Amino acid sequence: VEEIRKQVEFSRDYQDMGVAAPAWQRPADLIRESAAELGLPPDVRVDLGDLEIYADPMVKKVFYNLIDNAVRHGGKVTEIRFSCAKSGQDLTIFCEDDGTGIPDGEKEAIFRKTYKRRYGHGLFLVSEILGITGMTIRETGVFGEGARFEVRVPGGGWREE
Template structure:
């Protein structure tokens, strides 16, 4: 009986090592491919610059504009793919939300932040910072008239913590409240809210949008019991 357990553990260890090795090779392959594509995009940008210099009569203004837009989008897609690849690589870490949103306030002077998350920590994927940044970018790009953001939290039944992110923009239409988290949704690259949900799910967090259309967006981030700390938080 004991021998059988040892054999099973040995097989499991071998399988785990194989999975780790395969993931390393996949990550390496993805990195090489991204590097090569970026090199191609650099060449394409150089060609676009040459066309602009030689286009004395402005015949190629519109084609150049289209090429530049497509090149920029391809570059953003590659960056999004890199971020998605990194989601499962690093171990969770404790992140102080107060400092995180203070940094967002400094880097987005056009938005006034009302931060009530002093002393709140969450055990999250290191890319949680990217998730927060994407939320702010979502407000700027889709909130249209948005100028203010409120962040606060409330403890709920079962020991869960709910973090609220509220803006004063145009809100989200009822029929889009779930689809906005799907890959390819919206304009630009389609990575934004999709990446947020994927990053949060790595530590069993959930996100949804519950705001009233026309009155601003309200995002709820649900943090499981044991994955947060409230230090000096009233």
């Protein structure tokens, strides 16, 4: 029953992607809202300043899923950190935790719709939501030291107010 509920929820979310026009949004606000909704024990640190990204209105699900997955699959996560760095015209948003991390052989598979070990299709949906406005995501953490997700925001898709 739970698996069917998750499939229905995924179908609804996937159907809603791209329906509304992208807009400028503040990741720091979306991250704080997501952490509050999840009622988390880990410390969620946000160092994104006044960053805004041009993204699908569903982009909050990106941050919600990253936080939720860290807690659900990361083992004994005590801290989740969000930061960013510029690289030429692009910007990278980092989401790092101090959990167990992702094994090297699964770093690409976790974003596939058919990845068998995840609840629902969270990271597949994350990748699809980001792709609407040209953003990409990858996992670059060291297994045993924690996960590190990198969201690349192309030039023109981010600004600092």
